[in-house]
Amino acid sequence: MKLSITHSIKFFAIIICNTLFNLDSTAQVANYASLPYYTGFESGVIDSNWYTTSSMPAGRIKIWPSDTLIWGGDTAMAVAGDKFLGMDMPTGGTFNLNQAWLGVNASGFSGLYLSFWWNDWNDETSPDDGVYISADAGVTFVKVLDLLGGSNPDLNWVNFNLNLDSINLVHGLSYSSNYVIKFQQYDDYYLAGGNDGFMFDEIAIGPVVTSTNKIVKNDIHIFPNPTENDLYISGLNAFSNTICNVKNSLGQIVFTNSFNSAQNIKINPEIQAGIYFIELINNNEVIIKEFVKK
Numbered sequence: 407m408k409l410s411i412t413h414s415i416k417f418f419a420i421i422i423c424n425t426l427f428n429l430d431s432t433a434q435v436a437n438y439a440s441l442p443y444y445t446g447f448e449s450g451v452i453d454s455n456w457y458t459t460s461s462m463p464a465g466r467i468k469i470w471p472s473d474t475l476i477w478g479g480d481t482a483m484a485v486a487g488d489k490f491l492g493m494d495m496p497t498g499g500t501f502n503l504n505q506a507w508l509g510v511n512a513s514g515f516s517g518l519y520l521s522f523w524w525n526d527w528n529d530e531t532s533p534d535d536g537v538y539i540s541a542d543a544g545v546t547f548v549k550v551l552d553l554l555g556g557s558n559p560d561l562n563w564v565n566f567n568l569n570l571d572s573i574n575l576v577h578g579l580s581y582s583s584n585y586v587i588k589f590q591q592y593d594d595y596y597l598a599g600g601n602d603g604f605m606f607d608e609i610a611i612g613p614v615v616t617s618t619n620k621i622v623k624n625d626i627h628i629f630p631n632p633t634e635n636d637l638y639i640s641g642l643n644a645f646s647n648t649i650c651n652v653k654n655s656l657g658q659i660v661f662t663n664s665f666n667s668a669q670n671i672k673i674n675p676e677i678q679a680g681i682y683f684i685e686l687i688n689n690n691e692v693i694i695k696e697f698v699k700k
Contacts, residue, residue, distance in 0.1 A: 434544045435509030438584055441518070442612025443510055447489045455510070457544075461503040466496050466596075470605075475598035477527075482597065485523045485563050485607040493591040494603030501594040503534060504604075507544060508589075510611055512581035518570040519694075520587060522609040525563045528601035529555030534592040535604075537566075539573065543584035548577045553591075553604065563607070567653065569683060570611075587611070628684060632698035639671040639684065651685040652677065675699075 439455040447469045452458065458467040470492045475482035484490040493504040512518060520537075529535075537551040550573050551566065558564060574580055595602035626641040639650070652661035652675045660682070661675035675682075679699050686693045 435507050435584070435586060438509040438511040439611075441510055441512060441515060442610065443508075444608075444610040444612075446484075446487045446608050447491050448487045450489060452491070452506075455508060457507040457509070459505050459507075462495065462500055464495065464497045464500070465502040465504050467491070467493050467504050467506055470597075475527075477598040477601065480527075480561055482527065482561060482605060487607075490605050490607040492597055492603055492605050493589075494596040494600075495594055496596045498595045498600045501592065504591045506589045506606075508587045508609070508611075509543075510585050510587070511583045512570075512585040512611075513583040515581050515613075516571060517613045518581070518611060519613070520568040520570055520609075520611050521566065522589075523563050523565050523607045524553055525561055525605050526553070526555035526558055527560050527597050527603050527605070529591070529593050529603055531556030532592040534590060536590055537568075538588040538590060539570075539577070539579060540586040540588070541574075541579045541582045541584075544586045544588070547586075547588060548579065550577060555593075555604070560601075566658070567685065569653075572681060626686065626693055626695060628695050628697055632700050634700045636672055636674050637684075637697065639673070639686070649685075649687040651687070653683045653685055654680065 435455065435457045437454045443455070445453060450469055452469065460467065468491075469489050470482065472483045472488050472490075473481060475492070482490070482492075491506065493506070495502040531552075531554050535553045535555060536549050537553065538547040538549050540547045551568065570581075589604075589606055591604040593602040597603035597605075626639065628637060628639050630637075648665055650663045650665065650671070650673060651659050652673070653659055654677075660677050661673065663673055665671055677699055682697055682699055684695045684697060686695075
């Protein structure tokens with residue numbers, strides 16, 4: 407069949423469009439970060455271990471300096487430093503899906519945690535909002551955390567510290583050389599005005615950092631473990647002003663307390679049966695211990 411010039415142009419235009427679409431739909435992280443990894447976005451540039459994409463051409467994923475997003479007397483500020491990562495839809499009125507993929511080489515690792523800070527600006531909760539993980543370079547993802555913008559006060563920073571070992575176990579994942587963590591936001595308006603959008607800061611992946619000078623991990627004991635009721639912590643008698651957080655396997659705090667020096671600390675978190683983690687914080691030093699509630 408002979409094609410006219412007009413039909414030929416249309417034919418090749420369709421091929422080009424489809425090719426571009428397929429390239430975009432199969433795009434993935436180009437560089438996988440060595441561990442441990444950290445970014446506070448202070449360079450002002452999203453580093454090469456990230457891949458960002460939006461479902462609409464106007465979708466926006468960018469680094470913002472503090473003091474630049476202001477609306478109704480409120481100002482968006484970074485948790486630390488001067489910058490944070492923001493996701494929104496600047497034109498407004500059209501729903502858009504923003505995705506920021508972070509690739510890490512986690513092959514051969516264990517005992518890893520994902521720590522990050524998140525907040526929103528009047529962003530309604532969507533089933534698509536959350537954190538997702540892939541062990542196959544982003545071919546398949548599993549949602550591991552909901553980010554509930556509808557129930558979070560505006561510009562209220564929330565810290566998450568996710569135990570990736572536990573998440574892998576629950577979701578049938580494993581550490582790989584192309585391990586991807588995806589931060590995702592869905593809505594139809596913009597930060598500072600339309601008042602939709604997510605913000606992220608202080609993202610870190612690595613093993614728990616411990617101190618040999620202050621809290622020493624091997625000196626801390628929790629018992630009984632497993633426990634049915636009370637839980638005791640020993641080895642903190644030399645330390646004061648220690649914060650104790652009990653977190654579930656998703657890194658959400660289910661119980662918190664603080665105390666001064668004592669030989670044994672008794673806590674009684676009213677929680678359901680499952681695997682939990684005690685996070686002890688003293689002078690910016692952190693120890694995490696795992697326990698089982700029967």
